[in-house]
Amino acid sequence: LTVLNAGRRYLKAEDLSGKVFVTSGLGGMSGAQAKAAVIAGCVGVIAEVDEAALLKRHKQGWLMEISNNLDHCIARLREARKNKIALSLGYHGNVVDLWERLVHELDTTGELLVDLGSDQTSCHNPFSGGYYPVQLGFEEGKQLLSSNPGKFRTLVQESLKRHVAAINKLADKGMFFWDYGNAFLLEAQRAGADVAKKGANKTEFRYPSYVQHIMG
Numbered sequence: 001l002t003v004l005n006a007g008r009r010y011l012k013a014e015d016l017s018g019k020v021f022v023t024s025g026l027g028g029m030s031g032a033q034a035k036a037a038v039i040a041g042c043v044g045v046i047a048e049v050d051e052a053a054l055l056k057r058h059k060q061g062w063l064m065e066i067s068n069n070l071d072h073c074i075a076r077l078r079e080a081r082k083n084k085i086a087l088s089l090g091y092h093g094n095v096v097d098l099w100e101r102l103v104h105e106l107d108t109t110g111e112l113l114v115d116l117g118s119d120q121t122s123c124h125n126p127f128s129g130g131y132y133p134v135q136l137g138f139e140e141g142k143q144l145l146s147s148n149p150g151k152f153r154t155l156v157q158e159s160l161k162r163h164v165a166a167i168n169k170l171a172d173k174g175m176f177f178w179d180y181g182n183a184f185l186l187e188a189q190r191a192g193a194d195v196a197k198k199g200a201n202k203t204e205f206r207y208p209s210y211v212q213h214i215m216g
Contacts, residue, residue: 034064112170
């Protein structure tokens with residue numbers, strides 16, 4: 001319902017075939033995103049750093065395909081988008097790399113490959129394993145979290161700034177991003193990312209909340 005209503009509200013579209021939804025998280029509640037994309041009829045690309053979560057969703061049939069190769073992900077995205085095929089593709093990697101690759105495609109080809117975007121990393125708990133920094137692989141991140149949590153925190157905040165910078169570039173070209181109630185925008189703001197709503201008070205973000213703006 002969230003994906004469908006986001007399409008209705010922001011894309012003015014009842015039919016989401018050929019539209020692309022990019023997000024992250026295939027763990028607990030976030031695992032439903034892959035299935036939601038297919039039910040809505042769009043192309044869903046969902047990033048997940050933990051291979052165990054990825055494989056679980058694939059085994060359940062909630063996730064149609066898995067790849068750890070960004071070139072392959074972009075090729076499949078383009079193909080499914082062009083042919084209006086419903087697809088749930090799990091990218092085994094960091095969502096920041098995925099967002100930055102989409103910016104690269106925009107910069108080099110002029111093509112905006114994503115229509116809708118969100119995030120379901122566990123940003124209510126970003127410094128204890130809910131969010132992994134793009135600078136490190138998953139296992140490296142786990143080791144650093146254990147050995148030097150202060151350094152891990154610093155890298156998470158740097159990663160959040162990169163995360164938002166990429167989203168902002170795509171949103172400026174027409175991609176619609178929303179907050180999924182996971183404290184992503186709040187933690188990004190605390191990290192110093194550019195998420196403030198221009199001309200509004202400090203508690204307002206430039207991106208809407210799914211509760212108020214989409215499901216409400």
